[in-house]
Amino acid sequence: QVQLVQSGAEVKKPGASVKVSCKASGYTFTNYDINWVRQATGQGLEWMGWVNPNSGNSGYAQKFQGRVTVTRSTSMSTAYMELSSLRSEDSAVYYCTRAIAASGTAYYSYYMDVWGKGTTVTVSS
Amino acid sequence: SYELTQAPSVSVSPGQTASITCFGDKLGDKYAYWYQQKPGQSPVLVIYEDSKRPSGMPERFSGSNSGNTATLTISGTQAMDEADYYCQAWDSSTVIFGGGTKLTVL
Numbered sequence: 001q002v003q004l005v006q007s008g009a010e011v012k013k014p015g016a017s018v019k020v021s022c023k024a025s026g027y028t029f030t031n032y033d034i035n036w037v038r039q040a041t042g043q044g045l046e047w048m049g050w051v052n053p054n055s056g057n058s059g060y061a062q063k064f065q066g067r068v069t070v071t072r073s074t075s076m077s078t079a080y081m082e083l084s085s086l087r088s089e090d091s092a093v094y095y096c097t098r099a100i101a102a103s104g105t106a107y108y109s110y111y112m113d114v115w116g117k118g119t120t121v122t123v124s125s
Numbered sequence: 126s127y128e129l130t131q132a133p134s135v136s137v138s139p140g141q142t143a144s145i146t147c148f149g150d151k152l153g154d155k156y157a158y159w160y161q162q163k164p165g166q167s168p169v170l171v172i173y174e175d176s177k178r179p180s181g182m183p184e185r186f187s188g189s190n191s192g193n194t195a196t197l198t199i200s201g202t203q204a205m206d207e208a209d210y211y212c213q214a215w216d217s218s219t220v221i222f223g224g225g226t227k228l229t230v231l
Binding site: 035037044045046047050059061062095100105106107108109110111112113115116117118 | 126154155156158160162167168169170173174179211213215218219220221222223224225
């Protein structure tokens with residue numbers, strides 16, 4: 001079955017970087033974008049960015065521009081999200097998601113059909 | 126930047142119909158999507174492209190989108206439907222989420 005398996009919880013100090021991995025299985029990795037979404041405790045979903053595993057192209061939410069990098073390894077069917085200059089407000093659960101993109105519909109369609117279980121990142125001195 | 130607005134909470138009695146709305150400028154000119162998230166779990170897609178249900182999603186979940194408003198409707202609401210619900214749209218090559226609505230079944 002389609003699965004996204006994320007790396008384990010991380011504890012980081014302010015100013016450090018964190019890199020979270022997301023291993024895909026059960027489908028052709030290069031056929032679907034991978035997106036990253038985070039959720040602070042008791043808060044809503046916040047989109048961070050995407051990577052196209054086929055081309056390697058990526059895009060980011062303006063809020064995270066310059067601080068987040070999303071990459072992939074096609075040989076390992078794995079996507080990565082690296083967030084730098086961590087601060088306490090970055091403490092959250094980080095999800096990777098598989099995205100469906102379709103342009104043959106009435107409007108451009110882009111949504112997340114499979115989610116990983118999440119990786120908890122705690123930023124604390 | 127584009128924004129989606131949801132009411133923080135909605136309450137419904139078991140067996141009744143719950144309506145959860147999502148507001149955005151000319152939202153009807155885009156697709157709306159809905160996700161359900163239960164405590165401690167990852168979100169799950171419940172409606173895509175305004176009104177389509179993923180395979181396995183119960184028929185009691187339906188959606189519509191017109192003008193500035195997308196609506197998720199849950200008919201015959203069950204206790205298991207108690208969760209947070211998020212709407213989502215795509216605008217200018219970015220994913221936009223609404224702030225979420227907590228559905229209480231009581």
